[in-house]
Amino acid sequence: MTIQRMDNVAIVVDDLDAAVAFFTELGMELEGSAEIEGPWADQTVGLEGVVSEIAMMRIPDAPGRLELSVYRHPAVITPEPWPIPSNTLGLHRVTFAVDDIDDTLARLRPHGAEVLGEVAQYENIYRLCYLRGPAGIILALAEELG
Known part of the structure; x- marks a missing residue:
């Protein structure tokens, strides 16, 4: 199976x-x-x-x-503290691979996206960031370099 x-x-x-x-x-x-x-x-x-x-x-x-x-x-339950921090137990985040992280962030900010830290670069492999999306959920964006 x-x-x-x-x-x-x-x-x-x-x-x-x-x-x-x-x-x-x-x-x-x-x-x-x-x-x-x-x-x-x-x-x-x-x-x-x-x-x-x-x-x-x-x-x-x-x-x-x-x-x-x-x-x-039944009514939605909002966890405390709100919004939940990145180290909360349970589903942590959903990651999306994107072609251009800067363009993606520029398009998502008018829809409420807030970067949690900053866009970081991991070696010469990825540019990455965490952001809050709808209902406070945490998403990650990853742009492959090279």
Whole structure:
């Protein structure tokens, strides 16, 4: 028995339209959206009375998807302290390889992106940075050099 693939990573957000706009600006495209509710949803996520909306984003011509979810019920829980620091247990970040990190940051800043430190260079291999995206999530950008 083997894993077939990693299908998607899900991120809970508080403003689905803003999150879709952010990831569209990054270069992803909306694959589809749906309202999620019912007994099967409750059973899957382990909550009662789930009512949510999802937007599935994909990278054109590449594997992997990002599922953006907004919960209408039960209410979203905001962890403390907020925003969470980079060393918080659990899902740490999602990294995207980009052609031009400076251009990508310039396009994402109007959508609320904030670089956590600064753009750093790892030897002559990568330029890297962490940034906050929608709902305070941490993303990383990596630009391969050479």
